Structures are given as structure tokens and as C-alpha cells.
Amino acid sequence: MTSGAASTASRHARFHWLNDVWPWLCAASVALSLLMLGALLALLLARGLGHFWPAALEEVTLRSGETLAGEAVRDVALPQQAGDERLYFTGNQDIAGVRWRWVTVDEIAERLQPDDLIRLERSPWSDFIGRLVAIEENDQRWEGDAAWQRLTTLLALPASQRQVSDLLLTTVDGQTLRQPLANVISAQMPNAMPWWQKATTWSSGVWRFLSEGPRAANTHGGVWPAIFGTVLMVILMSVLVTPFGVLAAIYLNEIAHQGRLTRLVRIGVRNLAGVPSIVYGVFGLGVFVYGIGGSLDEWFFSDTLPSPTFGTGGLLWASLTLALLTLPVVIVATEEGLARIPEAQREGAVALGATRLEMLTRIVLPMAAPAMLTGVILAVARAAGEVAPLMLVGVAKLAPQMPIDGDFPYLHLERKFMHLGYHLFDTAFHGEDVQAAIPLVYATALLLVLIVLMLNLTAIFLRHYLRRQRGSEC
Incomplete structure (x- = not known):
């Protein structure tokens, strides 16, 4: 008895020690995760946004x-x-x-670090770094400080209103160059800028990055088409995947007989969530693009063949492919939310005279709405960062037209589109000058993280609103 009591006391002491240590281990894991996330964001902020700050020459x-x-x-x-x-x-x-x-x-x-060194962003050549000697405009010539003031004045005007001018430039080793003003995009004299002027230039550079299209094989310019394409594709994907995922979860949890076949279906759905995304891309290419899209071209667009309309990658097929990829996530999250609703809620509704359809639509689904939004949040987070399947079903390095314009039917689902994830991949590995593209890679990665965060926060706020309204748990 004495040895048994001692053994029991020893086991209790070990469990008591674990109970004391376990919360600290969990807290340390959370702290480490937050530190890693903070370090990632700090790196993206420093490398990405720091690129737009005028650097000294x-x-x-x-x-x-x-x-x-x-x-x-x-x-x-x-x-x-x-x-x-x-x-x-x-x-x-x-x-x-x-x-x-x-x-x-x-x-x-x-x-x-001489104050008179200038940096000109030009097209098609790379930046010029040197000195401005003069500006020649018709029969007029500006030199020295007057030339720089004239240059900044002309660059502030729209391109259509600029006078035909030539810049006389010289490098620090004495070579001269005549540069047409029409090929100059921006000009800086960073060594002579006060901090407030650098801050203004930085904000202007960030705005141009967000509002303009890419240039020079994606190593210059902005990412507005990629932002628009990413958000539009995610919205279409969410609209497509949510009803099918919710209906499938309702059938599996509320309608289907809970037997062996239903259990096998659940196992299959959960396994689909682990299938590599490139497999979904191959499926979308074969079924959606070549199968359904090719048939649509033969039926309705035969006059444009062999040039395909829907028989090639586009916004619709990309959204459907990612909806199929994220469908298991929505099904699982919604079904777990339905399973947590007490059975007494269903029985009480039926006992008060509600039909089964009324019980589902007025009691069960509103209480499970936060869980549905949780599934949509997870689907958005995964879909926004996918690249591999999009390369097969519609994403483009440079889309000549936006998917939305002023021509009927306004939303053109057959058009190719740009995506931030693919833009990031292409800029990092397929650019003409990878070294010059590195800062834009960080800036694009930061932007992609912020867009995913914004979409997720929108869904989270909506979920909390529904939770407060219904008093349910997700």
C-alpha cells in the first residue's frame, strides 16, 4: 500500500507539473508564431515600400x-x-x-554625393544616372537650374500637352547623350531633396504602383490590372463555391441517411482538400477549357473559329477551377457548423408546426451562417494565393484588356486576366532583369498579403455580426 500510494503520488506530481507547463508551452508557441508573422511583414514592408523612397546617388x-x-x-x-x-x-x-x-x-x-546628380526613368532603356546639361525646345534652350525647373514643369503636364523637347545629358565619365523628353517617365534629383519632398515622391511612387499597369517586362510600373483581376476572380469564385458547398453540407448532415456510403463520401471530400492544386488545373484545362469551352465555341461562336472564344483560358474557367479546389473546405466548415447546432433546436421547430424546409431555412441555416463564412474565409485565403492551376486556365503575364469595360455585356468572362500571385512568380523568375525586379517582388507580395487580409477581415466582421444577431457559435 505504501509503494502504491507513493507511485500514485508520483504520477499526480507529474501530471500537476504538466498542467503547470502546458499553458506556458502554448503561450510560447503563439508568441513564436506572432514573432514570425511580424518578421515576415516587417521584411515585406522594409523591402517593398522602401523601394519607392528616393535613394541617394x-x-x-x-x-x-x-x-x-x-x-x-x-x-x-x-x-x-x-x-x-x-x-x-x-x-x-x-x-x-x-x-x-x-x-x-x-x-x-x-x-x-553631389546634389546635381539626376536619375531619369526612361522607356525603353533603363534609368539614366548622370547630369542634366540643358533642355532644347524649338529655338529655346535652358541650362543649369533653369533646365531642371523646366524639366519638372514639363513632366508634371499630361503627355499630350508636353512640348517636343530634347534633354542634353552627360555621364560622370564625360559621355554625352541626347534624350527625347517623350521617352522620359519621371525625373529625380535625390541628393538635393529635403525629407518632405522625398516623402511626397515616395507617396507618388506608391500610388503609381497601385494605379498603373506594368512596364518593361514587369520590372517597372504598377500592378493595378493584377489587383483588379485577383479581387474579381476571388469574388466570382466565392459566388460559385458558396451555394454548392452549403447545399452539399446540408445534404450530408441534414438529409442523407447516415450510413456507410455517407461516411465514405465525407472521407472522400476531406481527401479532396489535400489534392495538389496543379491537378485541379489539369482537370480545369481538360474539362472546362477544352471540353465545355470547345463545345460552346462550336455551338455559338463557330464564325470565329479556329480562333477560340471560350475554348481557351479565361476568367470564368479560372474561377470555376478554384471553386472546385476550395469546395471541400467550404463543405467541411459548413458541415461542422451544422453538427454543432443542438438537436433540440430542430425538434422544437418541428414541434411548433414548421415544415422540414422551414426548419432548415429559418432556424438551422441562420445559426450555421458564421460557420459558412468561416469556410468562405478559408477558401478565399487559399484561392487568392494559388498560382499553379491559374497558369493552365486563364491567367496571363500581360492582359491586353480588362475583364470589365463599358462594352456590353460589361463583364467578359472569356477574357484572360492578370493575377498578383502569377505576377509575383513571373517578375521573380522570368523578368529581363531579376535584380531590378526584387524590390517589386517584395512590394507585390506585401500587396497580396494585404488583399487577402482585407477580404478575410470583411468576412470575419460579417461573421461576428451574424453571430451577435443570432447568438450562435461558429
Whole structure:
């Protein structure tokens, strides 16, 4: 008895220790998750939004006597402790043939930041970094500070109202260039800017990133078409997946006989949630695009063949494919919400004379609405970040037309569209200058996270509103 009592006391002591430690382990896990999320957001904010802040330009003189100008990007340690190497963005690709330059730090004899260094964003060439000598406009010529003031005045005007002008430019090593003003997009003199002017330039750059289309193989410009395409596709996907997911969950939980077949169906639905997304893309390509879309072209658009209308990737097929991908998520979340509704609620409604349909529509479904929205939240979070299936069923690197315009029927479901996830992938791996695209990759990733967060918060607020109205739990 003594040894048994001692053993029992020892077990109780161990369980008591676990009870004391377990909350701390859970709290540490939550804290670690929040720290990792905060670190991710901080990285995206610093690298993404920091790209639009006007960076200082340096004029560097090497020990060999060579002079170059550019923006210092980063330092990298050389192997075998041979010192550091610094990467400069020098631009001027049409003059030097390259726009990036690695310089050994020990070779630098002098570094200056002259106020008169300018940076011009041009099309089609890369940025120009150097000095503005003069502006020639018809029979007039501006030099020095007057030339810079004239340049900023012209760039502030719409492109159609600008005078035909030429810029006379010179690099820090003495090479000259005549640049047509029509090919200049923006101009900066960052070393001479006060902080408030840099903040204004930063906000203008962020706005142009959000409101303009991409340029130069997605390494410049904005992402507005991708934002619009992402939000529109997610909305269409939600409209398509919600009714089918809810109806399937109602059938499985409220109508179907709870036997072996129903259990097998539930297992199949849960397994579908783990199928790789590219498999859904292949299914959408074969069934929706080539199957249904090809048949629609033969029946209704035969006069445009062999040019396909619905027999190619588009907004409709992408939305249907992602609706099919997220359907198991909505079914499972809704069914779990239905299962948590007390049986007494159903029995009480029937006892008061309600039909089965009235009981479902007026009692059960309103109480399960928060669970339905939970499923939609999870579906939106997954669909907004998917890339692999969209590459097969409708996403484009650059869509020539928006899916919505002023022409009837206004919403063109057959058109291809841009997506932030695919834009992020294409910019990072398929751009002409991956190094120049890295800041835009961070900015696009931050924007995608914020859009998913905004869509999720909208659904969460609606869920809490319904929960307060019905007093139900999700």
C-alpha cells in the first residue's frame, strides 16, 4: 500500500507539473508564431515600400582613375576574407551596355554625393544616372537650374500637352547623350531633396504602383490590372463555391441517411482538400477549357473559329477551377457548423408546426451562417494565393484588356486576366532583369498579403455580426 500510494503520488506530481507547463508551452508557441508573422511583414514592408523612397546617388572614383555613378545596393563578402564587394545600380544601359556594376570596396578611392546628380526613368532603356546639361525646345534652350525647373514643369503636364523637347545629358565619365523628353517617365534629383519632398515622391511612387499597369517586362510600373483581376476572380469564385458547398453540407448532415456510403463520401471530400492544386488545373484545362469551352465555341461562336472564344483560358474557367479546389473546405466548415447546432433546436421547430424546409431555412441555416463564412474565409485565403492551376486556365503575364469595360455585356468572362500571385512568380523568375525586379517582388507580395487580409477581415466582421444577431457559435 505504501509503494502504491507513493507511485500514485508520483504520477499526480507529474501530471500537476504538466498542467503547470502546458499553458506556458502554448503561450510560447503563439508568441513564436506572432514573432514570425511580424518578421515576415516587417521584411515585406522594409523591402517593398522602401523601394519607392528616393535613394541617394553616389559618384565613385576608383584607384584606377575610373569614375562611375549609381545607387549602392548591397555589400557582399568576398571568399577567403578578401574584403567586400559592393553592387551599384549604374543604369545607362544604352551607353555602357550594362546597368549593374560590382566594385571591390578596397578599390574605391573617393565617394561623393553631389546634389546635381539626376536619375531619369526612361522607356525603353533603363534609368539614366548622370547630369542634366540643358533642355532644347524649338529655338529655346535652358541650362543649369533653369533646365531642371523646366524639366519638372514639363513632366508634371499630361503627355499630350508636353512640348517636343530634347534633354542634353552627360555621364560622370564625360559621355554625352541626347534624350527625347517623350521617352522620359519621371525625373529625380535625390541628393538635393529635403525629407518632405522625398516623402511626397515616395507617396507618388506608391500610388503609381497601385494605379498603373506594368512596364518593361514587369520590372517597372504598377500592378493595378493584377489587383483588379485577383479581387474579381476571388469574388466570382466565392459566388460559385458558396451555394454548392452549403447545399452539399446540408445534404450530408441534414438529409442523407447516415450510413456507410455517407461516411465514405465525407472521407472522400476531406481527401479532396489535400489534392495538389496543379491537378485541379489539369482537370480545369481538360474539362472546362477544352471540353465545355470547345463545345460552346462550336455551338455559338463557330464564325470565329479556329480562333477560340471560350475554348481557351479565361476568367470564368479560372474561377470555376478554384471553386472546385476550395469546395471541400467550404463543405467541411459548413458541415461542422451544422453538427454543432443542438438537436433540440430542430425538434422544437418541428414541434411548433414548421415544415422540414422551414426548419432548415429559418432556424438551422441562420445559426450555421458564421460557420459558412468561416469556410468562405478559408477558401478565399487559399484561392487568392494559388498560382499553379491559374497558369493552365486563364491567367496571363500581360492582359491586353480588362475583364470589365463599358462594352456590353460589361463583364467578359472569356477574357484572360492578370493575377498578383502569377505576377509575383513571373517578375521573380522570368523578368529581363531579376535584380531590378526584387524590390517589386517584395512590394507585390506585401500587396497580396494585404488583399487577402482585407477580404478575410470583411468576412470575419460579417461573421461576428451574424453571430451577435443570432447568438450562435461558429
